[in-house]
Amino acid sequence: MAKTPSPQELSKINHEPSNDGWMEMPVDFRPGTWCYSGKASALETLELPNPREWQPTDEDWKLPDNWETIIYEGFRERLKKFRSLKIFMDTCVRCGACADKCHFFLGSGDPKNMPVLRAELLRSVYRKDFTTAGKILGKLAGARKLTKDVLKEWFYYFYQCTECRRCSVFCPYGIDTAEVTMMARELLHLVGVNINWVLEPAAKCFTTGNHLGLLPHTFKDSIESLCEDIEDVTGIHIDVPLNKKGADVLFITPSADVFADPGIYTFMGYLLLFEHIGLNYTMSTYASEGGNFGLFTNNETMKKLNSKMYAEAKRLGVKWILGGECGHMWRVVHQYMDTMNGPADFLEVPKSPITGTVFENAASTKMVHITEFTADLIKHGKLKFDPRRNDHRHVTFHDSCNPARAMGLFEEPRYIIKQVCNNFHEMPENTIREQTFCCGSGTGLNTDEYMEMRMRGGLPRASAVKHVHQKHGVDLLSCICAIDRATLSTLMQYWVPAVEVSGVHELVGNALIMEGENERTTDLRDEPLEGMEDDE
Amino acid sequence: MKILFPLIAVIVLVLVALAGVDGAHLQTLFGIYIPYAALAVFLVGIVLRVIGWARSPVPFRIPTTCGQQKTLPWIKADNLESPHNTLGVIGRMALEVFFFRSLFRNLKADYDENRTGNELTYGSAKWLWAAGLAFHWSFLFIFLRHLRFFSEPIFFFVPFLETMDGLLQIGVPRLFMTDLVILAAVTFLFARRIVSPQVRYISLPADFFPLFLILAIALSGIFMRYITKVDIVSVKAFTMSLVSFNPTLPKGIGSVFYVHIFLVSTLFAYFPFSKLVHMAGVFLSPTRNLANNSRAKRHINPWNPDVKVHTYAEYEDEFRDVMKAAGLPLEKE
Ligand code: HEM
Ligand code: SF4
Ligand code: SF4
Numbered sequence: 051m052a053k054t055p056s057p058q059e060l061s062k063i064n065h066e067p068s069n070d071g072w073m074e075m076p077v078d079f080r081p082g083t084w085c086y087s088g089k090a091s092a093l094e095t096l097e098l099p100n101p102r103e104w105q106p107t108d109e110d111w112k113l114p115d116n117w118e119t120i121i122y123e124g125f126r127e128r129l130k131k132f133r134s135l136k137i138f139m140d141t142c143v144r145c146g147a148c149a150d151k152c153h154f155f156l157g158s159g160d161p162k163n164m165p166v167l168r169a170e171l172l173r174s175v176y177r178k179d180f181t182t183a184g185k186i187l188g189k190l191a192g193a194r195k196l197t198k199d200v201l202k203e204w205f206y207y208f209y210q211c212t213e214c215r216r217c218s219v220f221c222p223y224g225i226d227t228a229e230v231t232m233m234a235r236e237l238l239h240l241v242g243v244n245i246n247w248v249l250e251p252a253a254k255c256f257t258t259g260n261h262l263g264l265l266p267h268t269f270k271d272s273i274e275s276l277c278e279d280i281e282d283v284t285g286i287h288i289d290v291p292l293n294k295k296g297a298d299v300l301f302i303t304p305s306a307d308v309f310a311d312p313g314i315y316t317f318m319g320y321l322l323l324f325e326h327i328g329l330n331y332t333m334s335t336y337a338s339e340g341g342n343f344g345l346f347t348n349n350e351t352m353k354k355l356n357s358k359m360y361a362e363a364k365r366l367g368v369k370w371i372l373g374g375e376c377g378h379m380w381r382v383v384h385q386y387m388d389t390m391n392g393p394a395d396f397l398e399v400p401k402s403p404i405t406g407t408v409f410e411n412a413a414s415t416k417m418v419h420i421t422e423f424t425a426d427l428i429k430h431g432k433l434k435f436d437p438r439r440n441d442h443r444h445v446t447f448h449d450s451c452n453p454a455r456a457m458g459l460f461e462e463p464r465y466i467i468k469q470v471c472n473n474f475h476e477m478p479e480n481t482i483r484e485q486t487f488c489c490g491s492g493t494g495l496n497t498d499e500y501m502e503m504r505m506r507g508g509l510p511r512a513s514a515v516k517h518v519h520q521k522h523g524v525d526l527l528s529c530i531c532a533i534d535r536a537t538l539s540t541l542m543q544y545w546v547p548a549v550e551v552s553g554v555h556e557l558v559g560n561a562l563i564m565e566g567e568n569e570r571t572t573d574l575r576d577e578p579l580e581g582m583e584d585d586e
Numbered sequence: 587m588k589i590l591f592p593l594i595a596v597i598v599l600v601l602v603a604l605a606g607v608d609g610a611h612l613q614t615l616f617g618i619y620i621p622y623a624a625l626a627v628f629l630v631g632i633v634l635r636v637i638g639w640a641r642s643p644v645p646f647r648i649p650t651t652c653g654q655q656k657t658l659p660w661i662k663a664d665n666l667e668s669p670h671n672t673l674g675v676i677g678r679m680a681l682e683v684f685f686f687r688s689l690f691r692n693l694k695a696d697y698d699e700n701r702t703g704n705e706l707t708y709g710s711a712k713w714l715w716a717a718g719l720a721f722h723w724s725f726l727f728i729f730l731r732h733l734r735f736f737s738e739p740i741f742f743f744v745p746f747l748e749t750m751d752g753l754l755q756i757g758v759p760r761l762f763m764t765d766l767v768i769l770a771a772v773t774f775l776f777a778r779r780i781v782s783p784q785v786r787y788i789s790l791p792a793d794f795f796p797l798f799l800i801l802a803i804a805l806s807g808i809f810m811r812y813i814t815k816v817d818i819v820s821v822k823a824f825t826m827s828l829v830s831f832n833p834t835l836p837k838g839i840g841s842v843f844y845v846h847i848f849l850v851s852t853l854f855a856y857f858p859f860s861k862l863v864h865m866a867g868v869f870l871s872p873t874r875n876l877a878n879n880s881r882a883k884r885h886i887n888p889w890n891p892d893v894k895v896h897t898y899a900e901y902e903d904e905f906r907d908v909m910k911a912a913g914l915p916l917e918k919e
Contacts, residue, residue: 061699067787097894131889133642134872140639141867144793146785147688147714150695156706166788183792183859190591192790218650222682222689222718223864224873226650256896257904266905267912293915335914336898349645350893357895365898386646389885411657415881422657429660456648458655458668458878465661480693480708484652484667510706517704 052081067161082502088249095253100242157506165217165227212492214451248494260305260339285568294332303374304532316553337362370400377450377531421462449486450531470561481514491537512545592795603848624851631858721771724764
C-alpha cells in the first residue's frame with residue numbers, strides 16, 4: 051500500500067491545466083489514487099459478468115474478447131432507458147461553471163476531475179458512436195474511439211467521483227455528473243471492471259443482510275454490548291427487539307452504527323430516544339443494513355439489496371418504517387425505493403404514535419427519516435433535554451451530499467442540534483446546505499489503498515471545518531451519514547486533528563433526561579462532562 | 587488549432603457567400619433555396635431531436651434539491667429550489683430559462699495553501715451569468731425584432747421592442763442597444779474561453795464555432811444597417827415573398843445581405859446537431875423539471891427490471907441454527 055503524503059506535501063495543488071489536449075493524456079495509476087479490483091467471489095454472488103483475478107496496474111485487464119461490442123450495446127441500451135443520459139450527453143455547452151465545484155478537482159488539480167471533463171470522457175465516445183458529426187468529423191467534433199486506454203481512463207476517473215451532485219447544483223441545465231458516473235460504472239460492470247470496496251460489501255449485504263457480513267447472532271451480540279455501555283453511562287437497561295412481529299415500526303439503520311466507532315454512539319442515541327418515548331419498534335437481522343452499495347454498482351443490484359426493506363416490513367407486519375442517519379441510504383429510499391420495490395400498499399401512511407403527526411411527505415414510500423421523526427417529537431414537547439450535557443462540545447453540522455442534494459433535508463437536523471446543544475456554529479455558507487462538500491470518500495471509495503485521493507477529495511470540507519475550528523473552537527463535526535462518520539474521522543485526523551465526528555442522535559442521547567437514570571457524569575463516549583464530573 | 591479551425595470555417599462561409607453571389611451570380615441559391623432548406627433542417631432536426639429525447643423514459647425521480655423539502659408543516663419548505671408541486675416546478679424552470687438561476691450561483695474557488703485555516707475560499711463570480719444573460723436576451727430581442735420583416739401587418743410587439751431597444755436615441759438609423767450588447771457579450775464569452783486556463787482546456791472547436799458564427803452574423807447585420815444602409819423596403823418585399831412561398835429576388839441589394847442570410851442559414855442548419863440544442867434540452871432535464879415528491883407519490887419506471895433477490899426464507903434456511911441458538915424468533919423451527 052502506498053504511503054500517504056503529508057498534509058504539507060499534499061497542500062501543493064496547481065489548478066491551472068497545461069496546454070496539452072486532454073484526449074491524449076494517458077492515465078498514471080499512481081499508488082494511493084485507485085482502488086483494488088472486485089474479487090471474483092463477490093462478482094459471482096452478485097451474478098455480475100467476467101469474474102476473474104486482475105488489478106488495475108496490470109497491462110492486460112482480461113476483458114472479454116468482444117468488450118467493445120458489449121460497451122457499445124450497453125451504451126445504446128442505456129440511452130434508450132435513461133432520458134437523463136441522453137440529455138446530459140447532448141446539452142453541455144462547456145461553459146465551465148461546474149469546473150471548480152468538484153472536491154476532487156479542488157483537492158487534486160487534475161483537470162479530468164473537472165465534472166465537465168469527467169463527463170466528456172464518456173461524451174467523446176458517445177459522439178463517435180452515436181452522433182453524425184462525431185462519426186464524420188472525429189476529433190474535430192470532440193469525438194474519439196473507445197480504446198483500452200480510454201477504458202482505463204474511465205475506470206480511473208469514474209472512481210474519482212463520489213456521485214455527490216455538487217456540480218449539478220451549479221450547471222445551468224442541471225447536468226448531473228453523478229448520473230453520468232452511475233452510467234459509466236454500469237458500463238464498466240458489463241466487462242467486469244470494478245472495485246472491491248463496493249462489490250464485497252454489496253455481496254455481503256446480499257447474503258447476510260448487512261455490509262459487514264455480521265451473522266444474525268453477532269448482530270444481536272453487538273447490540274447487546276452497546277446496551278451494556280448505555281447502562282454503564284445512564285443506569286438505564288434497554289432490550290432491543292429483533293425480528294419481532296407486530297411492532298408499530300421497523301427501524302433500519304446502517305450496520306456501521308451497530309459496529310463501528312463513532313457510529314455506535316449515534317446508535318446508543320437512537321435506543322435512548324426509543325426508550326424515552328416508549329416506541330413499539332423492532333429491528334431486523336435480515337434487513338440489518340440501511341446502506342445500499344448497489345447504488346454505486348448498477349440499478350439492478352440496488353434494487354436487489356433494497357428489496358429487503360419492504361419484504362421484511364411485510365413479513366413482520368409493521369405499520370411503517372423508520373430510517374436511521376445515513377446519506378446514500380436516503381438517496382435510495384427517497385428517490386428510488388418506491389419506484390423499484392413499491393407500491394408499499396401493505397403499510398400505513400406513517401403516523402407518529404407519540405404525537406399523532408401524519409407524515410404526508412412519506413405517504414407513498416412509508417418511510418420516515420429519524421430527524422423528521424425526532425424534530426416532530428421535540429416540537430410537540432415530548433422530549434426532556436438537558437443541553438448542558440453537550441456544553442463540553444462546540445458543534446458544527448456537515449450536510450451529507452445525498453440528504454442535501456437528493457432530498458432537501460436541511461432544517462430538521464439543525465433544529466434538533468439547536469435544541470440539544472448550546473454551542474452550534476455553521477461553516478461558511480458556500481460549503482453547507484445544497485453547496486455542501488463531500489467527505490471525499492463516498493460511493494465506496496473509503497478504502498485504505500485510496501488514501502491520498504480521499505484526503506485530497508476531503509480537502510474542501512476539511513478546510514471549512516478548520517475555519518470554524520480556529521474561529522469558534524469547533525471540536526465536533528456532526529452529520530447524518532454513516533459513511534461520513536467513518537470517513538470524516540480519518541479526514542479530520544489528517545487535516546484538523548482536534549476535531550471529532552458524531553451523529554446527530556449521539557447529541558440527542560447525551561441530552562435526553564431519562565426517567566430513573568443515574569446522574570450523568572460522562573457523555574456516551576465515556577468522556578467526563580464539565581462541571582458534572584464524579585466528585586470522588 | 588481548436589480556435590483557428592472554427593475561425594477559418596466562418597471566414598470560408600463568408601467567402602463562399604461572396605463568391606457565390608458576386609462571382610457566380612447564384613442569388614437564387616443563396617437567397618431562396620439555402621434559406622428554405624436551412625429552415626427545414628432546423629425544424630425537422632429539432633423536432634426529431636426532442637422526440638428522440640422524449641422517447642427515452644425517466645425511470646427515476648432525480649431532482650437536484652437546492653432547498654428545504656416539504657415535510658413537517660412548521661418547517662418552511664422551499665417550493666422554488668426544491669419544488670413539491672407542479673407550480674413549484676414551473677417556477678423553478680422559469681427561473682432557469684429566463685434568469686439562469688443555477689448559473690447565478692456561480693463561485694470562483696480561490697486556493698492559497700499559505701492562508702491559515704480555510705485555504706479554500708469562494709468568491710462571487712457573476713460575470714459569466716451576466717454576460718450569458720446579456721447575450722441570450724439581446725439575441726432574443728434581435729430575433730423578435732426581425733419579425734418586422736416576416737409579418738404584415740407587423741406583429742404588435744415589434745414596434746414596442748424597437749422603441750425600447752432604441753431608447754438611447756442616437757443616430758440615424760437609430761442605434762439599437764442590443765446590437766452593442768450582443769457584440770460585447772459574445773466578445774466576453776470568447777475572451778473567457780481563451781483567458782481562463784480551465785475553460786480553455788475544456789473548450790472544443792464546437793464551442794468556438796457558434797461564437798464566431800454569431801459574431802459574424804451580428805457584424806454583417808450591423809454593417810448593413812448602419813454603414814451600407816441597405817434598402818429596407820426591398821428587403822421587406824423579398825422576405826414577405828419568402829413567407830408567402832412566392833419568392834422573388836430583390837433588385838439592387840448588396841452582397842452583404844446575402845452573406846448575412848447565408849450565415850443565419852448555417853446557424854439554423856447547424857443548430858439541431860450541436861450543443862445549441864441546450865435551448866430545448868434545458869426543458870427536459872430531469873434534475874430540474876421534476877417535483878421533489880417521490881416519497882409522497884409513487885414514480886413509475888416503465889422498465890422496472892425483475893431481479894433475483896435473497897429472500898427471508900432463504901436467509902432463515904442458511905442461518906437457522908445460529909438464529910435459534912441466539913434466541914431469535916423463527917418462521918420454521
Ligand atoms: C431557452 C433558451 C435558452 C436558454 C435557457 C439558454 C441558456 C444558456 C446558458 C445558461 C448558457 C451558459 C452561459 C453562457 O455561456 O452564456 C448558454 C450558452 C450558450 N448559448 Fe444558450 N440558451 C438558450 C437558447 C440559445 C439560443 C437560441 C442560442 C443561439 C443560437 C444560444 C446560444 C448559446 C451559445 C453560443 C452559448 C455558449 C456561450 C459560450 O461559449 O460560453 N442559446 N445558454
Ligand atoms: S456547468 Fe453544465 S453546461 Fe457548463 S460545462 Fe458544466 S456540465 Fe457543461
Ligand atoms: S458528482 Fe461530485 S464528485 Fe462527481 S463530478 Fe460532480 S462534484 Fe465531482
